[in-house]
Amino acid sequence: MKLRLLLLLFLLSACRHERKTDTAFYYWKTVYKANPAEVIYRQQLHSGKLYVRIMDVDMDETGTVPVPVSPIIFKNKLPDTVSMVPVVFIVNDVLKNITKPALDNLAKKILFFVNGKAEQAGKPGYQELQIDCDWTLTTRDNYFYLLNKIRSQFCGQKRLLSVTLRLHQLKNQKRNGVPPADRVMLMCYNMGNLRKYGSQNSILDIAEMKKYINSNISEYHLPVDIALPLFSWAVAFRNKKYIGIPKQVSYRDLADTEQFIKQGDNMYRAKTELPQYGLRLNDEVRWENSSLPALQNAAKYLSGLIRSDTVNVAYFHLDEATIKAFKHEDLDKITHLFN
């Protein structure tokens, strides 16, 4: 029996072609400015693709008209060596009560706006557009309608539409359907319960990830790209209840024994009142990060399940402070785990 299994594995591995992988990054800031450290890092990784957030689309203050929110400002043009994938995040609420004519109009406006921004970025001929939305059952139909509209106006030869896919959307494929796009970007982060007290890591937890992925990814009807996290954050609790993410707390702050007492691997307790972080005496903080071993495990696990011939491995996100925590060789190895 064992021998037969080994033979089968050998045959399977012998049949498998090497997959083509590309290292990419998300750029999720509201101002694009060439940063030498980020450029060098990208070059070292031979990363030629940047998923650039163009804007969020949300309802205006009257709650009736979709408008761009915090659109990106390009202080510099993107380098010639980089291909840009504009990303538009659509707030789910926008799609809740909206008519078909309004969706037609929205599709046109999104493309007009993205084209304008792409021009400013020096990338008028961008080849791929990505739409990001945490769609649910109630908004699915409107969302898919909008995607179809965008696709019919944007896609043609060599131009493709990709969409993000959250883990819950992957898991409940039957209910959520498959979006009308050319590729999906599976967002492999923010999977645990952020608000639950405890020492878990809600950013990247392989056990949690497995609950959603399994064979769902192999059977998915579209080619799958993978987005992996690089970020970290502190999650604050008061009396064991979630109170928020104090953005100004860094890992270094937590190591300051004048301010915090370490309670466990990733749990810390405020030793004093810390109004500069919005924390009070005895508030607890859980440090969550995207560790190298966790990223490697995730990559190994996903690699065995994905069937696509080409995979874009996009890291979230390109920011000097964030990428500092990872050697470029290490990220390179993670990408190559998908080969």
Next chain:
Amino acid sequence: MKTWTRSLIYLISFSVCFFGEVVINLACGPEPDPYDYYVSFFHNDLSQSNGFRPFTFTNYSFLYSDEEPVNEQDINAAEWAAYLGHNTTTAHVKQAMYKLNGKTDTLLNNGFLISGSRLPDSLRGNSFLKNLPTNKSAYKYYGFTKRIEPLVNYATDYWDPKPIDTPALKRSAGEALSLAATTGDKFTRLRYYYQAQRLLHYSAQYKQAAKVYDKHIAGEVSGSRIKAWALALRAGEERRIGDTVKAAYLFSKVFALYPERRVQAYRNYRAIDVPKAAILTIAKTNEEKATIYAIESFGNPKPDVEAIKNIYDIQPTSPLITTLITREMNKQEEYYLSRVLNDPQTPIMNSFYGIDWAGSEKNATAQVNQLDNLCNRIASEHKNPDHAIGYLASAYLAWMQKNTSKGLDEISLLNNVKLTEKLDGQKQIIKLLLASQGMQAKNKMDEAVLLPSLKWLDSKVKAETRDFYKKHSGANYYYYGETDERRFAVTARNFYHSVLAPMYLKQKDTAMAALAMVTGDIPGNKPDLSYETIDFLQNFIHSKAFVKLIQWRTKAPTMPYLKFMSQKIAAAKPAWLYELLGTAYLREHQYEKAISAYSHTTKAAINQGDEASNPFISQLADYPKIYQDGSRRSYNKLEFAKAMAKLQRQIAQKPTAAVYFKYATGLYNTAMHGNSWDLISYNWTANDFGRNKYYYDVDYIRSANAEVYYLKARALSKDPEFKARCTFMAAKCRQKQIRIPNYRDSDYETADLNYSRLVRQNAYFKQLGDGYKGTAFFKRAVNECSYLQDFLKGRIKRSKR
């Protein structure tokens, strides 16, 4: 198409690094009303000036209000109206400058402003535009601003991806400078320079913008508020150039002098975030220093008496003192009073969100005393025009600390002092609180003493309510965000709910406590009750109290106090009160009386809706529930009362095992785990498990009476199958008496393990195993109930050891 309104918004957004103080994202969930989240009796609008309203205390919003105390558009319009003369009205200036719709704006730009052709129809009566051509400088300036506004308002069309047109901004700035240099008109010259500075500022030419201010605006002798707005820009430029201390200092000047830019200046000051000491070193006068202390304190949510001391020492007449004392008083209400009023045993629902910064009791008292000392000093020295607030604050702090005699002494010092209407209102409130506290100490109500004060408060609430609904016609009962406009209504509610009702409860007079709850509710535009009052009436009141309430409702009492207190209950619908009474009888097992109460109510009030069900179904497992589906028999409250009354009569005359079983099942099913919980409860939540708060929890949570009757049924029966069923049902009742731990418990995991152990050690499981093992029912029960299975498995393990 463009309006100046947007330019204001963008001006602000340009120079402000928003929300420097945001460090934490609030979690989701029910949000507190930022204007009403702690018990407050100290009104926050006691200051004679409204100029610092945005800086009133609230811990749930960055500012109390985002609106500038004075409207900049009004100021600008007034300046233009005065300048143009010829009966130009400010309303028309505002219309032409800020309120034109896109179409009219285009017509104006392409016609009137280019060729001087006639005005669009909708503007033909506009006095500003009519008079404009008579003043060539004004006409030219207006045309210029219309041309440059699209550059400044680059994003009025949200879907236009164009970035800022910096070269055009710079060109226009140059044009403004040359127009300023050539015009002979002082009024428009200053404005051209301002526009030049503004355009350079927006094109990020901060040094050049600052130069324009320094050279052409700073020294200009003019009463125009353009100088203020230019100073605000100059402060922002200083920040960009790099002198953040000077920038903060300039913003503090804007804050002090120009209420139309106060909020903007405050936000900029805080966003710059430089040490206070550094800014103080360049402040020239005590007044400037006082402003810096105040801005710093306005951003401090913690007790901060030191700031007031610092200000008072250098500028005792400062108008900031009243606002700052009020802030500190409100903070102590949140931090100290919330703690004093907190009674974990009270049945009155507390919807307030108290925050305890003070830490220890000792620390909290020290903070209150520190504030009290300062207030006494301010009161006795008479240096500040609002010094009377010191006595009021001191008396109120004494009340907070339950020192009634000190409070009365302090307030008596104001006996012959003429106060403003607001301060006098505050004095009456504090007197009412102190009088109540005296009665509380003696545990004896002196209603004749209370009545005049309550009537006074009532008149204030009524007047305020009238004004409120005049302003907000169509507002609902609890209009979120408007409680800051209903200070007396909030005060009355807080007094009745947090002071008077608890006093009656202490005397065990629940009927009067209920009247106090009803009377205290904030009046809406239709009769309605608060969530807290409904909760109190639905859950806490026994039938005796409801009988009294119905009597007072039916016939107005003659005693003046009771008559006053019964005013609101008199408006209640009788059917609603009788339904509450009937349900209280159901909970008290007085079913005959329930039938009588329900005869006064309507079918709609006692029907159970879609989830109507049969309370006499006996199931092995509590779930799934079996609701009415058209074919099944269901009971409304009256039918249930009739069925239970009949069973009670049978029990009294000739009880049988079947009668006892049915009666027990009726009781069991009205529990939260039963099939017909809504016969005795008005709502259901998973959090109710383990509750021990209301008198009917003996049935609703613990099924203790059902257990008694299941045992009686078992005792009268000789059928082993039936006896096994009775024992199993008794086991289910006993299980409900084991408290289910709540995830909020301090050691939830241990408590959960303990619970898990106890439910498997149910005493009736042993009886089932010992006495009824051979019955068919036992086999079914073992299949259905995993706890019983675990019990039996444990037994096997023990026996094997």
